[in-house]
Amino acid sequence: MLLVNQIRENYDQVFAGLQKRNISDAALLLDRVIALDDLRKSTQSQRDQIQAEANTISKQIGQLMKEGKSAEAQLIRERTTEIKAQIKELDEQNAKAEEDLKALLYTIPNVPHSSVPQGRSAEDNEVVLTNGTIPTLHEGKLPHWELIKKYDIIDFDLGVKITGAGFPVYKGKGARLQRALINFFLDEAMAAGYMEVQPPILVNEDSGYGTGQLPDKEGQMYFAAADNLYLIPTAEVPITNLYRDIILNETDLPVKNVGYTPCFRREAGSWGAHVRGLNRLHQFDKVEIVQITHPDQSYAALESMSSYVQGLLQKLELPYRVLRLCGGDMGFTSALTYDMEVYSAAQERWLEVSSVSNFETYQTNRLKLRFKGEDKKTQLAHSLNGSALALPRIVASILENNQTPEGILMPKVLHSYLGFDKI
């Protein structure tokens, strides 16, 4: 969430940022934050003063008791009754102000970076670059949901039997392709300086709040009610939360982690056209990269993450484009997001396979993720993450783009991982 001081000190900038997100009552929201914070401060300060008085009296009573002057002690004690009532009342007011303030801050999204384009929807995203050649396919080309049946490598019907729609079963070369991609992505990330972590894929409530899935998006996560745990929608949640409530040394920055996990998304109500086959699933595999950086370094880190992801797509020989998301399409917690889309030649569509974002201090404020520098001062770090990469749509485009009448050719870079070069 945003920092109140950030709102106070950069009011105009925050206001303009929220405008970019098409929030019409931004001024109202921000003024309300400041008013609530003022209220919080004043009740807090009154409470502290009275508490200080009470503490003094308590000490006096202790002293008098020790000296055996219990009559005098009794006299002072009577005054505390009144003070206690006041403290209780101020406590309640203060707690309410704090609660209201927090609830309000939860509803305010991150301030977009100055380079974020104005816009309302995906159509207003800015195409930063397009790379690679879109293949010309033979007569009788098939979309991937036909290809997987033809070659019997992914079975949706079996998944329905075992679990339900959106939980495919990968078989034979399909399963091998999954494993090859995961290993390829992990090896590449390690070579780029990311430390591999294998986190739990169920997380508690605190972690959900830490990265911003809660309180608003609980409907998107599967929930294990008996144990109060959520299945992760992305490895971002457990990996970033590794650093919750931590004060790092400045010399530890940047922290670079990579992790492979399955991801689970309920995607309630989002079924329709365009979601056939592998395009949208309830369970899918993803390798995620996360960085924790010094505030001065986070945008350089974002660019390096973007080029890193592009490098993967180039090695996989997939045509792709990079989008800078507009204010209306950007995630709630992000300050700047690049989406990478690959072209899927049979569907004749661009498919999002990665989303790389800088959250600045929006997540670290909730996470209490700070670092201590040379000057001994603690300040919030910046957090970033990106998919590198999400598997299903990569698989879809590899299958569609490389299909030939004789079979599907695998990208060269995967051959050693696969142990075969054609499906």
Place this chain on the structure above:
RNA sequence: AGAGAGUUGGGUGAGUGGCUGAAACCAACAGUUUGCUAAACUGUCGUACGGGUUAAACUGUACCGGGGGUUCGAAUCCCCCACUCUCUGCCA
């Protein structure tokens, strides 16, 4: 899952109602000493929200797993919850 024991500052660990934001030791940091290193010695050494200052200094309050209660006063007593450990059971 059953029974028992625990949860204190970066770590170990004292502390059963006021003099405890918290002993002691270790680690860390700065300095003295030193040819260098080590040892020794001295000092610093938590976080949050306020006040204060150009910035400090200084200062108020809170925090001993989380929440609530008793009390003039709680790390200390009571209740609820979470987690950890040990034994028993189960299990990849």
